[in-house]
Amino acid sequence: MEKKLKVGIVGCGKISGIYFENCRTYPVLEVAACADLNVSRAQASAEQYGVPKAYSVSELLADPEIDIVINLTIPAAHAEVCLAALEAGKHVYVEKPLAVTREEGKAILAKAQEKGRLVGSAPDTFLGGGIQTCIKLIDDGWIGTPVAASAFMIGRGHEHWHPDPEFYYAKGGGPMFDMGPYYLTALVAMLGPIRRVTGSAKISYPERTILSQPKFGQVIPVETPTHVAGVIDFHGGAIGTIITSFDAFGGADVPRIEIYGSQGTLSVPDPNTFGGPVRLRRYDSKEWAEIPLTHGYTENSRGLGVLDLAYAVKNGRANRAGGELAYHVLEAMHGFHDASEEGRHYVMESSCERPAPMPLDLVKGVLD
Numbered sequence: 164m165e166k167k168l169k170v171g172i173v174g175c176g177k178i179s180g181i182y183f184e185n186c187r188t189y190p191v192l193e194v195a196a197c198a199d200l201n202v203s204r205a206q207a208s209a210e211q212y213g214v215p216k217a218y219s220v221s222e223l224l225a226d227p228e229i230d231i232v233i234n235l236t237i238p239a240a241h242a243e244v245c246l247a248a249l250e251a252g253k254h255v256y257v258e259k260p261l262a263v264t265r266e267e268g269k270a271i272l273a274k275a276q277e278k279g280r281l282v283g284s285a286p287d288t289f290l291g292g293g294i295q296t297c298i299k300l301i302d303d304g305w306i307g308t309p310v311a312a313s314a315f316m317i318g319r320g321h322e323h324w325h326p327d328p329e330f331y332y333a334k335g336g337g338p339m340f341d342m343g344p345y346y347l348t349a350l351v352a353m354l355g356p357i358r359r360v361t362g363s364a365k366i367s368y369p370e371r372t373i374l375s376q377p378k379f380g381q382v383i384p385v386e387t388p389t390h391v392a393g394v395i396d397f398h399g400g401a402i403g404t405i406i407t408s409f410d411a412f413g414g415a416d417v418p419r420i421e422i423y424g425s426q427g428t429l430s431v432p433d434p435n436t437f438g439g440p441v442r443l444r445r446y447d448s449k450e451w452a453e454i455p456l457t458h459g460y461t462e463n464s465r466g467l468g469v470l471d472l473a474y475a476v477k478n479g480r481a482n483r484a485g486g487e488l489a490y491h492v493l494e495a496m497h498g499f500h501d502a503s504e505e506g507r508h509y510v511m512e513s514s515c516e517r518p519a520p521m522p523l524d525l526v527k528g529v530l531d
Contacts, residue, residue, distance in 0.1 A: 167190070167191055167192060167193040168191060168192055168193070168230040168231055168473045168476060168477070169193050169195040169196075169228050169229050169230050169231070170186055170192050170193065170194050170195060170196075170229070170230070170231045170232075170233060170469065171194075171195060171196040171197065171198065171223045171224075171226065171229040171231070171232050171233070171253075172186075172194065172196070172197040172198070172208075172214075172232075172233045172235060173197075173198050173199070173220055173223060173224075173232055173233065173234050173235060173236060173244055173248075174198075174199060174234065174235030174236040174237075174258075175197055175198075175199040175201075175204045175205050175207070175208040175235075176199075176204075176235065178235055178258065178465075179197075179208060179235050181463055181465045181466065182233055182235065182465060182466045182469070183197075183208065183211075183212040183214070184212070185463075185464060185465060185466035185467070186233070186466045186469055186470070187212065187213070188527075188528060189466075189469075189470045189473070189528045190528050190529070191470070191473050191474065191477065191528070192231075192469065192470065192473055194212065194214050195214070195215055195216060195228060195229060196214060196215065196216035196217070196218070196223050196226060196228075196229060197209055197212075197214050197216070197217050197223070198217070198218055198219055198220045198222065198223035199220070200220065202217065202218065202219055205217040205218065220244070224247050224248055224251045224253070225251065229253055230253065230254060230476070231253060231254045231255070231256060231469065231472065231473065231476075232244070232248040232253045232254070232255045232256070233255075233256050233257075233466075233469055234248065234255055234256065234257040234258065235258050236258075237330070238258075238260060238262075238263050238330075238335055238340075239263060239335065241257050241258070241260070241261065241262050241263070241267075242262040242263070242264075242267035242268075242270065242271060244257075245257050245261075245262070245271045245274075245282070246270060246271060246274050249271070249274040249275050249278050249280050249282070250274065250278070252278060252280065253280065254280045254281045254282070254283075254472060254476055255275075255280070255281075255282055255283070256282075256283035256284065256285075256468060256469045256472055256484075257282070257283070257284050257285070257489075258284075258285045259284060259285040259286050259344040259345075259489070260284075260340055260344050260489070260492070260493050260496070261282075261284045261486065261489035261490055261492075261493050262493065263335040263340075264497075265490075265493060265494055265497055268489070268490045268493045268494070269490070271486065271490075272486050272487065272490055275486060281472055281475055281476060281482055281485070281486070282485065282486030282489070283468050283469065283471070283472040283482050283484050283485060283486065283489075284468070284484060284485075284486060284488075284489030285344070285465070285468060285484065286344055286345045286348050286434070286435070286468075286484070287464070287465065287466075287467045287468030287469075287471070287483075287484045288345060288348075288349070288434055288435060288436060288437050288465075289348055289349045289352040289434065289484075289518070290437075290460060290464070290467045290468065290471065290483060290484065290521055291436070291437025291438060291458070291460045291461055291464055291467070292437060292438055292439070292456040292457070292458040292459055292460055292461035293431070293432040293433075293436065293437060293438045293439045293440075293441060293456065293461065294349050294352060294353070294431065294432070294434065295457065295458035295460075295520060295521045296439070296441045296454060296456045296457045296458055297353055297422070297429055297431050297432075297441055298352060298353055298520050299457050299458075299520065300429060300441070300443065300454065301353055301354075301422065301424075301429065302520065304426070305424075305426070305427060305429070305443060305445070306422060306423070306424030306425070306426055306427040306428060306429050306443070306445075307424040307425030307426030307427065307446075308400075308424055308425045308426075309353075309354055309399070309400075309401045309422055309423070309424045310400070310401055310402070310423055310424060310425060311401055311402050311403065311404075311422075311423040312350060312353075312354060312395075312401055312402075312403035312404070312420065312421065312422050312423065313403065313404050313405070313418065313420070313421050313423075314346045314350065314403065314404070314405040314406070314419065314420045315405075315406050315414070315417045315418060315419065315420075316338060316342045316343075316345075316346060316406070316407045316408070316419070317406060317407075317408045317411050317412075317413040317414060317417065318338075318408065318409060318411075318412075318413060319409065319410075319411065319412050319413075320371060320389070320409035320410070321341075321409070322371045322372065322373045322374055322375065322383065323374050323375060324375050325375060326375060326376065326377060326378070327378070328371070328373060328375070328378075328383065329383050331409070332371055332383050332384070332385045332386060332387060332389070333386050333387065334386050334387050335387070336386075336387050337387035337388055337389055337391070337407075337409070338389060338390070338391060338407035338408055338409045339364075339388070339391045339407045339496050339499060339500070340387075340496055341407075342407055342435070343391075343405075343407055343492070343495075343496045344489075344492055344496070345434040345435045346405060346407070346419075346420065346434050347405070347492045347495055347496065348434070348484075348488065348489075348492050349420060349431065349434035350395070350397075350403060350405075350420065351488060351491065351492065351515070351517065351518075352517065352518050353422060353431070354397045354399055354401050354403070354422070354517075355397055355398055355399045355517045356397070356398050356491060356511075356514045356515050356516075356517065357395055357396070357397055357398070357491065357495050357511050358396045358397060358398045358510070358511060359396045359498075359508050359509060359510045359511055360393055360394065360395050360396070360495055360498040360499055360502060360508070360509050360511070361393065361394050361499075361502040361507070361508045361509065362391055362392055362393035362394060362498075362499035362500075362502050362503050363391075363392050363503045364388035364390065364391040364392075364499060364500055364503040364504075365388055365389075365390050365503075366385050366387070366388055366389055367389055367390050367410040368385060368389070368410065369384070369385055370382050370383065370384055370385060371383040371385060388500060388503070389408065389409040389410050390406075390407075390408040390409070390410045390411075391405075391406070391407050391408070391499050391500070391503075392404075392405070392406050393405045393406075393499040393502075395495070398514070401422075418430055418431075419431060419432065419433045419434065420434060426445060426446050427443060427444055427445040427446055428443070428444050429441070429442075429443055430442035430443070430444075430451065436463075437460055437461055437462060437463060437464045437467075438456070438461035438462070439453075439456050439461065440453050441453065441454045441456065442454065457523060458521055458523065458525075459525055459527065460521075460525075460527075468482070468483070468484035470528070470530060471483050471484060471530055472484070474530045474531045477531075478531050480531075481516070481519070483518040483519060483521075484518070485515075485518070487513070487515040487516070488515045488516075488518060490513055490515075491511070491513045491514065491515040494511060494512065494513050495511065498511065
């Protein structure tokens with residue numbers, strides 16, 4: 164029987180459920196422990212999902228049996244927990260973003276290199292059947308040479324529905340850092356790394372009033388831009404535009420992502436999901452055609468990046484949702500803000516390899 168890598172989940176909040184559910188179904192993974200600042204919450208998750216151990220964060224990090232730590236803490240704690248896990252000799256996979264600051268992101272990558280461990284980071288949605296189908300269509304030449312891209316994430320803000328929306332308007336929040344990782348990661352997976360960015364960013368409303376329960380009526384001061392319009396120059400030559408906003412109700416039929424090529428246009432599905440639909444319009448057609456998905460993992464497969472990391476550990480290869488990709492996206496997000504504040508293009512210091520496409524015809528839970 165193939166040896167399993169033992170996983171410890173740190174942070175047993177709302178998003179942890181899908182990680183518990185999916186990771187326990189993968190043959191090469193064993194969810195062996197979980198931890199939370201609130202140990203009773205960890206104990207409740209352990210009971211619900213059949214996890215053998217539930218204890219404090221420090222106890223999980225000190226457990227010599229844990230091979231991979233899944234870091235599901237709040238963004239402000241991402242770097243601290245990642246660095247502690249790496250220092251303890253664990254591989255680590257962290258929810259998006261990799262870290263809040265570029266300095267923290269660099270420290271995580273440096274510690275991983277020092278310790279000879281791998282770092283992975285959400286989002287892993289680009290590994291799903293929807294965007295992998297788009298990658299195959301691009302690579303097979305269905306739209307010719309990519310020349311441009313557009314991306315739109317326009318919504319009215321988390322105070323309308325989220326029970327604790329304050330973070331989204333504090334420094335380190337905002338629409339770019341909340342949703343930008345999904346869009347930028349998908350764009351890099353399809354078009355390759357970014358050369359430079361520029362943009363305009365603003366705080367449209369200096370205060371927000373919470374309209375959801377249990378904090379209805381509470382006023383939130385806004386500390387970070389809530390509307391960001393950016394331009395992206397890719398190393399491959401394509402030029403992208405992106406809007407992320409918490410300031411509007413959205414437009415009619417605005418695409419999530421489109422890729423424009425010399426021979427056609429590709430409509431890309433929501434990068435916050437794993438499935439479709441994928442639509443293609445070639446130069447010689449007036450109609451859009453929906454393309455059958457070529458790859459699996461079209462359901463909610465959060466944790467797929469952890470599975471890929473496990474195979475990377477076992478087989479000595481790079482993981483697709485890797486630390487260098489996550490840092491590249493983190494730098495670009497800061498770059499939009501910097502460009503707006505300083506009135507200039509921001510030239511990227513980092514780069515990354517375009518992630519290897521997923522193989523076709525995978526058996527569920529097996530990647531290599």
